[in-house]
Amino acid sequence: MELTVIGSSSEGNSYVLQNAGEALLLEAGKPFKHTLAALGGNLRKVVGCLITHEHGDHAGRISEVLNYAVPVFASQGTIEGAEKYIRSNYQPNAIRAGAGGYERLNLGGFTVIPFPAKHDAAEPLGFYIWHEETGGILFATDTYYLPCTFKGLSNILIECNYDPDILARRVADGDIPEVLQERVRRSHLSYYTCLDALRANDLTAVNNIVLIHISDGNGDGVAFREGIAKATGKTVHIAKPGLKIKFNKTPF
Numbered sequence: 001m002e003l004t005v006i007g008s009s010s011e012g013n014s015y016v017l018q019n020a021g022e023a024l025l026l027e028a029g030k031p032f033k034h035t036l037a038a039l040g041g042n043l044r045k046v047v048g049c050l051i052t053h054e055h056g057d058h059a060g061r062i063s064e065v066l067n068y069a070v071p072v073f074a075s076q077g078t079i080e081g082a083e084k085y086i087r088s089n090y091q092p093n094a095i096r097a098g099a100g101g102y103e104r105l106n107l108g109g110f111t112v113i114p115f116p117a118k119h120d121a122a123e124p125l126g127f128y129i130w131h132e133e134t135g136g137i138l139f140a141t142d143t144y145y146l147p148c149t150f151k152g153l154s155n156i157l158i159e160c161n162y163d164p165d166i167l168a169r170r171v172a173d174g175d176i177p178e179v180l181q182e183r184v185r186r187s188h189l190s191y192y193t194c195l196d197a198l199r200a201n202d203l204t205a206v207n208n209i210v211l212i213h214i215s216d217g218n219g220d221g222v223a224f225r226e227g228i229a230k231a232t233g234k235t236v237h238i239a240k241p242g243l244k245i246k247f248n249k250t251p252f
């Protein structure tokens with residue numbers, strides 16, 4: 001299996017997970033032509049598209065995905081919140097992250113378990129994804145805290161949005177208003193919370209940690225990667241458009 005990063009920032013988020021026969025899309029925040037190119041034009045192998053929440057950088061291109069008859073899955077709150085973006089004869093499918101047992105979705109060889117995220121959105125989700133080839137994948141973005149731990153992780157896509165010190169310095173310098181600092185703190189994962197979330201999980205079998213949705217102004221990708229690689233001893237990547245990574249259960 002291979003992960004392709006199409007976009008991973010407040011400019012637009014979109015990822016493709018694919019092997020020769022199957023593909024799962026994550027988010028709909030970039031023009032679909034990039035996804036089509038990553039798929040080599042092979043739409044038939046797409047089993048679905050998962051959307052975490054209704055913000056434009058994640059759901060803004062939802063109609064393009066729907067118009068290609070790709071099954072789209074999001075929470076009811078996300079679907080309602082993304083209404084202004086939905087201009088298609090096809091409709092997204094509602095999925096739930098229950099307080100008790102989570103809903104389980106089977107899409108081709110992928111099993112998807114949604115979990116609640118903590119973000120300034122109606123009903124944001126994160127996803128635990130399992131596939132025979134990849135093992136367990138954690139996909140967590142736009143969440144100021146990670147409420148769950150996960151078993152059997154082999155690959156991780158996790159938000160590492162900002163460094164609280166950079167954020168505070170920018171407020172002190174008058175670069176950004178204090179209210180924006182508050183918004184970021186209550187909606188995105190800081191470097192330290194990302195590190196805590198990683199440490200709360202068993203990383204023994206993890207092959208890749210991909211840091212996603214890094215803020216241009218409030219983050220430092222290179223420092224984040226170094227710090228997290230040092231703390232976890234794992235291979236850490238910075239998600240950038242065009243990045244491709246082998247996402248397998250075995251480390252190659």
Ligand SMILES: [Zn+2]
Nearest residue numbers: 010055057142
């Ligand atoms: Zn976002």
Ligand SMILES: [Zn+2]
Nearest residue numbers: 053055119142
């Ligand atoms: Zn958001």
